[in-house]
Amino acid sequence: GEEVAQTPKHLVRGEGQKAKLYCAPIKGHSYVFWYQQVLKNEFKFLISFQNENVFDETGMPKERFSAKCLPNSPCSLEIQATKLEDSAVYFCASSSLGNEQFFGPGTRLTVL
Amino acid sequence: DQQVKQNSPSLSVQEGRISILNCDYTNSMFDYFLWYKKYPAEGPTFLISISSIKDKNEDGRFTVFLNKSAKHLSLHIVPSQPGDSAVYFCAARETSGSRLTFGEGTQLTVNP
Numbered sequence: 001g002e003e004v005a006q007t008p009k010h011l012v013r014g015e016g017q018k019a020k021l022y023c024a025p026i027k028g029h030s031y032v033f034w035y036q037q038v039l040k041n042e043f044k045f046l047i048s049f050q051n052e053n054v055f056d057e058t059g060m061p062k063e064r065f066s067a068k069c070l071p072n073s074p075c076s077l078e079i080q081a082t083k084l085e086d087s088a089v090y091f092c093a094s095s096s097l098g099n100e101q102f103f104g105p106g107t108r109l110t111v112l
Numbered sequence: 113d114q115q116v117k118q119n120s121p122s123l124s125v126q127e128g129r130i131s132i133l134n135c136d137y138t139n140s141m142f143d144y145f146l147w148y149k150k151y152p153a154e155g156p157t158f159l160i161s162i163s164s165i166k167d168k169n170e171d172g173r174f175t176v177f178l179n180k181s182a183k184h185l186s187l188h189i190v191p192s193q194p195g196d197s198a199v200y201f202c203a204a205r206e207t208s209g210s211r212l213t214f215g216e217g218t219q220l221t222v223n224p
Contacts, residue, residue, distance in 0.1 A: 031209050041217040055209060091155055098209030099144060103155035
């Protein structure tokens with residue numbers, strides 16, 4: 001597609017439950033990025049992919065977070081055993097040449 | 113360690129006048145800079161970018177200036193329109209495909 005699509009728009013989980021977020025990058029884009037926005041104006045990088053390969057995962061809290069980008073499937077970000085502090089808006093972005101990144105609308109995760 | 117800083121949390125201008133948003137950075141490895149606009153409950157929208165080999169890039173009403181020696185960039189919007197009212201983020205990256213580091217954002221309000 002011409003836009004980055006993210007599903008679901010909202011996700012509510014009880015503490016300790018699993019959460020799975022999906023991202024369909026712009027067709028033809030080879031880079032995918034995940035960012036977490038906890039405070040209103042603060043973006044934290046999580047992980048990036050070049051095609052289906054992890055490019056940079058230095059931002060990921062590895063104990064509970066995992067992500068994949070498999071061919072012909074939406075990319076996914078999974079949080080096992082969610083904690084209250086995981087409540088945030090999660091943005092996915094894609095890029096064709098690694099310069100401009102185009103963002104999706106985000107998934108708002110609320111952990112109760 | 114805040115590598116990208118936007119020191120003005122807010123800016124208010126009259127319709128038709130110039131809006132100037134500023135951004136400073138500390139990491140000399142940054143080689144590409146971007147400006148995004150964000151409305152509430154939406155993802156950031158890419159506006160304009162500049163490579164470190166240039167000092168100016170223009171696209172319609174938007175112009176970005178880069179002063180490498182001062183590690184400073186600015187976004188000029190002329191003429192400003194009420195629809196430009198949003199939060200503006202400055203972002204930077206080190207190499208092609210790498211993560212973006214964001215500033216804290218500046219809330220621009222354009223008054224009719």
